[in-house]
Amino acid sequence: MIATPKKKKLLFWMGLALPVVALVAMTWLVHKSDGRFNNSFNWVMQNYKVLDLFEQTQSSMVDAEANERGYLLTGHTEYLEPYRAAMALVQDNLTELRTLTKNDTAQQANILSLEQLVKEELVFDPAKAFANGRTPANQSVVQLTEEGKKKIQAMHEVIFAAREEQERALSKHQEQAADDVVSTQLMSIVLIVAVALALALVVVILLRLEKLQEFVTVCAWTGRVRFEGQWLRLDEYLKQQFNISVSHSLSQEAAEKMRLEIEELNRAGDRPLRTSDK
Numbered sequence: 001m002i003a004t005p006k007k008k009k010l011l012f013w014m015g016l017a018l019p020v021v022a023l024v025a026m027t028w029l030v031h032k033s034d035g036r037f038n039n040s041f042n043w044v045m046q047n048y049k050v051l052d053l054f055e056q057t058q059s060s061m062v063d064a065e066a067n068e069r070g071y072l073l074t075g076h077t078e079y080l081e082p083y084r085a086a087m088a089l090v091q092d093n094l095t096e097l098r099t100l101t102k103n104d105t106a107q108q109a110n111i112l113s114l115e116q117l118v119k120e121e122l123v124f125d126p127a128k129a130f131a132n133g134r135t136p137a138n139q140s141v142v143q144l145t146e147e148g149k150k151k152i153q154a155m156h157e158v159i160f161a162a163r164e165e166q167e168r169a170l171s172k173h174q175e176q177a178a179d180d181v182v183s184t185q186l187m188s189i190v191l192i193v194a195v196a197l198a199l200a201l202v203v204v205i206l207l208r209l210e211k212l213q214e215f216v217t218v219c220a221w222t223g224r225v226r227f228e229g230q231w232l233r234l235d236e237y238l239k240q241q242f243n244i245s246v247s248h249s250l251s252q253e254a255a256e257k258m259r260l261e262i263e264e265l266n267r268a269g270d271r272p273l274r275t276s277d278k
Contacts, residue, residue, distance in 0.1 A: 023229075025191050042176045047170045050100050050107075050162060053093050057114070057160045060089040062152060064122050069148050072129060080126055090118055104169070110162035114155065121151040 066082035070076070094115055101107035216237075217226040225237040235246035250258070 040173070040180075042123075043173055044170070047166060047173070048098060049117065050097060050166050053097050054101070054159050054163055054166070056155065057090055057093040057097070059119070060086045060093065061155050064090060065148050065151055068122065068124060069145070071126060077126075087118075087122065090122070094118070102232070104165075106165050107162060110158055113158045117155050117158065120155070249263065 064083055064086035067079045071079035085131040098111050227237050238244040238246055
């Protein structure tokens with residue numbers, strides 16, 4: 001199929017427009033990839049911060065329980081300051097955890113359970129610890145130790161469940177990030193191929209235009225075209241140079257001239273021969 005000038009012009013502008021569109025698309029893709037990378041990086045950092053806060057909370061709970069038990073066993077007030085410091089850390093960590101996981105209903109439930117356990121098992125009033133007349137000596141070391149183990153075990157189970165939930169979310173997000181990387185790479189490859197094809201199209205069109213701009217030598221007598229040292233008919237030249245097939249017809253002027261010549265020949269044939277012609 002021979003490309004018309006209109007189609008050639010369309011192909012030329014498409015060849016110029018495609019690289020521009022592809023470059024704009026690549027710019028958008030890079031911007032989007034940077035946004036995804038930043039979001040993934042921030043999410044991962046927040047995730048690890050949540051996991052670290054759960055670890056710190058558990059450690060602070062253990063410290064608070066140990067100092068609470070030390071005070072109940074001995075009545076020595078030096079246990080109260082470390083207890084209060086540990087409890088302050090527990091409360092601060094739980095508050096920060098609630099903020100960081102505000103969009104995670106499962107973690108919010110875990111944090112609520114932890115807050116309830118802290119309130120029931122770790123909060124006590126030192127002034128009322130021996131209000132019933134008991135003295136530190138009356139406290140059972142074994143009993144308090146067993147109670148402390150149960151408290152820590154209950155809190156550990158909740159924190160373990162919370163860590164498991166957070167690690168599952170991290171794994172899921174990492175898989176999604178890996179899928180995003182693969183899709184971004186595929187889109188980049190497609191855009192690069194599109195740019196390459198568009199540039200190739202532009203080069204082909206420019207080469208064709210360069211050929212059209214070359215001088216063509218035409219024989220003034222026969223009308224043949226000189227091409228690579230040979231004299232070719234015009235249709236042969238167009239076929240070899242541009243792969244254009246040529247069909248033959250008659251112009252109106254040539255057809256009229258041919259008609260007049262035929263009529264002249266017919267009139268000459270109809271005239272009687274003169275004596276001198278015999």
